Amino acid sequence: MTSDHPHATITLDQSVALKTAATRLARDFDGVFNAETIERFLHSSYDQFAGHATIANFLPLLAERFARERLQALARVEGLHVDGKPTVLFLCVHNAGRSQMALGFFEHYAGEAAVAWSGGSEPGEQVNPAAIAAMAERGIDIARAYPKPWTDEIVRAADVVITMGCGDACPIFPGKRYEEWVLDDPAGKDVAAVRPVRDEIERRVLDLLAELQVPVQRQPHDPAG
Known part of the structure; x- marks a missing residue:
């Protein structure tokens, strides 16, 4: 069975899940979008993952999560x-x-006091296992996260765009605040090598929250502790 759009083939089970x-x-x-x-x-989000998803059964779930994020962004833009x-x-x-x-x-x-999204110029197939393990050491679970692209409505909805090595591929919209964080790429590194990158990211995130006057909801990690 194929979908009503011409891009990706959808099985019967996937069609039911998408419905x-x-x-x-x-x-x-309801009352926001028809x-x-x-x-x-939803279907354009499905197309974003259909070409490289490793487990087809998860496609409708990924599409729903990404579509929800995009619709939330569009609601802000409009x-x-x-x-x-x-x-x-x-x-x-x-x-x-x-x-x-x-x-x-x-x-x-930040908890519920602010909103954040992430994206990539060339999304990978999975989140780096070393990054997952390094974050788990901080009690933060990113194992359910998934690589995804950026879309215009998500960029337009953001007050601040933090870029990390995507260079000219990162989207530029006039009048928006951009900040480049120069950080080592954890790709191919083990957990020990990822820890310094993780700690620098934590420091920068806390600084960003302070700049945005977002109250920190949890006690920051004490490296000396």
Whole structure:
């Protein structure tokens, strides 16, 4: 069975899962976006992962999670959801190491007081296992995270865009605050080599939260402790 759009082939099970996902999204965005917009974002999100997903059964779930993020961003861009929370986007090349650790720390320390997303210019197939292990040492679980691309609405919705090595491939929108964090790429490194990168990211995230006047919800890690 194929979908109504021409890009990716969808099995019967995946089609059923996508219909269920569309129903959930329609409920959650009731009064914000119509069914057509939701379906379009869901299926285009599916296409983003269909070409390189290692486990096809997870495709509808990944598509739903990414579509939800994109719809939340679009609602902010269009002024349909205004909560005054600072919004930050972390970008790197593969969205598998640095940007995922930054997102993990940001959500850990900011809680519900701010919003953050992450993306990559060339998304990898999975999050770096060494990054997952290094973050677990801080009690932060990024094992459920997944590499994903950036999209226009997500970049446009962000107040601050933090880039980490994606260079000219990173999206530039006039009038937006950009900041480049020069950090070693953890790709191919073991946990011991990733720890210094992780600690520098933690320090920078805490500095960013202070700049944005976002109260830290948890006690920062004490390296001397």
